[in-house]
Amino acid sequence: MFTGIVEELGEVTAVENLGDASRFRLRGPVVTDGAKHGDSIAVNGVCLTVVEHEGDEFTADVMAETLNRSSLGALGVGSRVNLERPTAVGARLGGHIVQGHVDGTGAVLARTPSENWEIIKISLPAGLARYVVEKGSITVDGISLTVVDAGLDHFTVSLIPTTLALTTLGLKQPGDPVNLEVDIVAKYVERLLTTTQGAAR
Numbered sequence: 001m002f003t004g005i006v007e008e009l010g011e012v013t014a015v016e017n018l019g020d021a022s023r024f025r026l027r028g029p030v031v032t033d034g035a036k037h038g039d040s041i042a043v044n045g046v047c048l049t050v051v052e053h054e055g056d057e058f059t060a061d062v063m064a065e066t067l068n069r070s071s072l073g074a075l076g077v078g079s080r081v082n083l084e085r086p087t088a089v090g091a092r093l094g095g096h097i098v099q100g101h102v103d104g105t106g107a108v109l110a111r112t113p114s115e116n117w118e119i120i121k122i123s124l125p126a127g128l129a130r131y132v133v134e135k136g137s138i139t140v141d142g143i144s145l146t147v148v149d150a151g152l153d154h155f156t157v158s159l160i161p162t163t164l165a166l167t168t169l170g171l172k173q174p175g176d177p178v179n180l181e182v183d184i185v186a187k188y189v190e191r192l193l194t195t196t197q198g199a200a201r
Contacts, residue, residue, distance in 0.1 A: 004144020045142030047100025
């Protein structure tokens with residue numbers, strides 16, 4: 001489990017096409033400290049498994065399902081990525097519960113800068129809109145954010161200078177894809193209600 005509090009802005013150093021999968025090598029001095037084979041690291045919100053680790057770099061395999069459902073397939077050498085290690089049991093939950101299981105992708109639609117923050121408008125796939133509510137939580141490229149405005153096909157988030165400086169959202173431009181993970185609690189509630197209503201009929 002992750003919290004959506006990005007630990008560092010890493011970099012893709014190599015991408016190998018394996019046909020129905022890809023192998024990524026990524027640099028991240030913070031997240032690789034103490035890392036070992038089999039550990040999990042979230043890359044732009046996608047939970048990946050460490051295959052190899054050497055120095056401040058690690059390698060992870062990404063299967064076709066993940067490439068199709070997320071924006072990782074658009075990454076190339078030099079791409080910057082948000083990195084986070086799993087939260088330890090008993091640690092403070094600084095963001096919200098993030099699984100690292102991307103539900104879909106959106107795209108940056110617009111950026112509106114202000115003196116002390118910036119509003120970013122992001123497209124929202126129709127199948128995810130029902131899980132996104134004003135002042136609720138959403139994960140964008142692995143970042144735990146609060147929804148400012150929730151529309152039928154878009155939502156907005158307000159970013160402080162720290163988030164802009166230390167995550168990929170400071171670099172994204174209109175048209176760029178982002179990974180989205182909706183609040184897992186909303187999906188559980190929907191499932192419970194659906195199951196309960198079906199059993200009552």
